[in-house]
Amino acid sequence: xSAIVHSxxxxxxxxxxxxxxxxxLLSLITMSALLMVTTDHVWVFxxxxxxxxxxxxxxxxxxxEWKASLQAYQLAxxxxxxxxxxxxxxxxxLSQNARFYPISPVxxxxxxxxxx
Numbered sequence: 001x002s003a004i005v006h007s008x009x010x011x012x013x014x015x016x017x018x019x020x021x022x023x024x025l026l027s028l029i030t031m032s033a034l035l036m037v038t039t040d041h042v043w044v045f046x047x048x049x050x051x052x053x054x055x056x057x058x059x060x061x062x063x064x065e066w067k068a069s070l071q072a073y074q075l076a077x078x079x080x081x082x083x084x085x086x087x088x089x090x091x092x093x094l095s096q097n098a099r100f101y102p103i104s105p106v107x108x109x110x111x112x113x114x115x116x
Contacts, residue, residue, distance in 0.1 A: 002030040022062060029055040042101045046091045053080040 006026060013019050029052055036048035057080060061073040095101050 002026075002033075018062060022059070025055050025059055029059070040102045040104050042091045042095045042103060045103060046088050049087060050084045053084050056080065 006023070009022065009026065013022055016022065032048045032052040032055065036045055036052065039045050039048065057073060057077045060076055061069055063069045
């Protein structure tokens with residue numbers, strides 16, 4: 001999906017004054033998403049989740065002079081910020097109560113529960 005977005009963006013963003021910044025942010029969000037889905041540590045997952053959300057919000061403000069862009073930036077900043085904070089609080093409670101930080105045992109136990 002990232003390759004498709006990158007290839008489409010090359011033509012779409014041609015001539016934009018923030019062309020390089022856009023592609024740096026797009027590459028960072030790709031790396032953050034890959035880190036999020038490959039990690040087995042609660043805190044790395046939480047960090048990459050927050051980083052992805054932050055980059056998404058920054059990308060929404062790419063055209064700061066557009067009113068719709070500014071409104072989307074503000075709304076997404078609030079919603080994604082609250083969601084990320086809630087997720088991190090839940091991850092903190094989970095990791096402190098369970099006294100472990102890997103994700104795989106939680107995933108495996110939930111899969112075993114569904115199979116039973």
